[in-house]
Amino acid sequence: MKTSENFLTNILNNKRLSRILALILLAISVFLQIISQKYLHGDWVFLTFLASEWFMLFAILIPVHLRMKGGLPAISLTKEKPFIFYGIGSGIGILIFVLFMLVAVISKVYAFNGLANPISWGMIILFAIAFIGQSAFEEVIFRGILMHFIAKRRSKLLGIIISSVVFSLVHMPGGNATVVTFINIVLISILFSL
Structure with missing residues (x-):
């Protein structure tokens, strides 16, 4: 694990390699968006589009790391317990969604009539x-x-x-x-x- 961290750190500290990596990630993101629209169908279109945003995210974080004064900590991205904070935020988001759906079903604004297709846990x-x-x-x-x-x-x-x-x-x-x-x-x- 330490070797891969050192490898990534070396790339991020080399401005030229960082720029090349950011461009590659951006190109992958755009490529995924194009193929999702032209060649995929159903859930795979939306899923591939969402996956492309992972590449876009890292393509943007590299210039932030290199160019923004203060780097990633300036936009509140620190190594200090990131998964705990993201987990808390995700939990709050899920809770809000569940409460919203509960109120919508109870007030009969939304009706649940069962599932049209079987649940695919892999897709979820x-x-x-x-x-x-x-x-x-x-x-x-x-x-x-x-x-x-x-x-x-x-x-x-x-x-x-x-x-x-x-x-x-x-x-x-x-x-x-x-x-x-x-x-x-x-x-x-x-x-x-x-």
Whole structure:
């Protein structure tokens, strides 16, 4: 394990190799997105797109490590118990989703009529892994880089508000979006940024 850590550290400390690695990761991400649209069907389209965001995440973290003042710790990525914090955040997210679905079913806003297809536990695990990368990618972009950049130049409050608005614009549901929907997404994004 130590050898692979040293190898990665040597690459990350070499600016030229780091840039090449970031470009390779970016190319893999784009390639996966293209093949997911052209050649795959069903769940595999979405799963491959989500997996591509793992490559995009690392392609972005390399320049942050090299160029941003303070490196990865500047965007709150430290080695100190990362899995505990990510686990707590994931647990809170799952709890919120379960509570939301419970309220929707109890209030008859949503009706559960059984499963159309049998459950594929392998696919569920693959989606869970892919969503971890996708959510980490969004956190790095919106709360890491964008919020940090604005907070450094203006204020933390403005960084939270602007990154929350941009996050909300990206997550607007197509066609069914209303002003209330947008405000709700902005408010929950601000809450999670605190």
